[in-house]
Amino acid sequence: MGAFSLLNRFSLWFAAGLILGAALFALKASAQDFQLSRSSPPGREAGQLAGQNDKPNRFEQCDQIMAQLQQQKHLMTRELAQIKRELVALREHLSRPGMQEIFAGIGYILGLVGIAFYLHCRKLRKGP
Amino acid sequence: MHISDGVLPTSMAVGSYAVSLALTAWSVRKTRGDDLPKVAVVTSSFFVASLIHVPLGPTSVHLLIPGLVGILLGSSAFVSVALGLLLQSLLFQFGGITAWGANSLMMGLPALTAGWLFALIKGKTLFRTVLAGAICGGLGVMLAGTVLAVLLISSGEDFLGVAKIALVAHLPVIAIEAAISAFTVSFLYKVKPELLRTAFPAAT
Numbered sequence: 001m002g003a004f005s006l007l008n009r010f011s012l013w014f015a016a017g018l019i020l021g022a023a024l025f026a027l028k029a030s031a032q033d034f035q036l037s038r039s040s041p042p043g044r045e046a047g048q049l050a051g052q053n054d055k056p057n058r059f060e061q062c063d064q065i066m067a068q069l070q071q072q073k074h075l076m077t078r079e080l081a082q083i084k085r086e087l088v089a090l091r092e093h094l095s096r097p098g099m100q101e102i103f104a105g106i107g108y109i110l111g112l113v114g115i116a117f118y119l120h121c122r123k124l125r126k127g128p
Numbered sequence: 129m130h131i132s133d134g135v136l137p138t139s140m141a142v143g144s145y146a147v148s149l150a151l152t153a154w155s156v157r158k159t160r161g162d163d164l165p166k167v168a169v170v171t172s173s174f175f176v177a178s179l180i181h182v183p184l185g186p187t188s189v190h191l192l193i194p195g196l197v198g199i200l201l202g203s204s205a206f207v208s209v210a211l212g213l214l215l216q217s218l219l220f221q222f223g224g225i226t227a228w229g230a231n232s233l234m235m236g237l238p239a240l241t242a243g244w245l246f247a248l249i250k251g252k253t254l255f256r257t258v259l260a261g262a263i264c265g266g267l268g269v270m271l272a273g274t275v276l277a278v279l280l281i282s283s284g285e286d287f288l289g290v291a292k293i294a295l296v297a298h299l300p301v302i303a304i305e306a307a308i309s310a311f312t313v314s315f316l317y318k319v320k321p322e323l324l325r326t327a328f329p330a331a332t
Contacts, residue, residue, distance in 0.1 A: 097179065101219040106172045108215055113168035120161030 131231055131279065133224025140282040145229030148210060151236060155206035163201075166323065167208055170200050175212040178222060182300055189301050194235045195268025196309045198243030199261060200323065205239035206232070230279050238271035250324065257324065258314045265309025266302045273298055 136144070159167060177191040198205045210232040216222040223231045242264040250260040273294035280290050295302075316323050 095221070097220040102176060102179065105175050105215040105219050109171045109175060109211060110168055112211065113164050113171070117161070117164045120164065124161070 130223035198239035261313030266306035
């Protein structure tokens, strides 16, 4: 019982140490990673290591991003204009009278003239 | 060539309503009962004709056929035009409902004029009848443009400017309607000449 308890306690401490060590290692690695990513993006590491001046590079990058954004904006504007044109065409198409309205109108005309014709015939029959 | 809601001042809209109603009543009284089926068919054609668009450059104009209605119906033309325009404004939103009077005058007066002129100048021969049909068909659209310009003076437009625009835009329509009227008249002359004979009792 005593020996078992000793072994048990030892293994407990060992496992705790392992876990602590692994946690510390992971923390350290992630901290390093974070620092690395904050200080410089991966693509620019070589330039920094070569000891070049930092400022012109940043401006250049800014310009690049700006150009990309403007290009994207241009594309978006063009697509939006296209969609607007399509919308106008669709609205015009929808407002155009369809078969239903045409036949409704013809039906109204025939019906009204039919009533007039009926009245006319009734008058004719009563007349003479 | 439709006047929309709110273009004309109220006095003009009300006045044209009154004149249109009076003319419609006169036209109904003049209509003979036996002609009613013909009135129905021509009214339906007039109602549908404005959906036939003629592409013209960036825009398009549509057929109006007041001349043909006048040729075929004579004094009954006004009630036909008025009914067709009423249904067009209700179902197609062509022209406003408050401008119905003005629109009826714009199409109805040319129709009556064309019918009267056709009854006057049509001869006995086929050629003369077809020629009269073409002239009256084209004249209907031209007169409609003129009446439009006259009506729009009241809303402060300049008469010659509107008339010029309306006529230039409808030049192809005038040509097409003259051709359609000539074709219809020649066909009816050969097949059923009595349809053309009693077109305008007042003129004969």
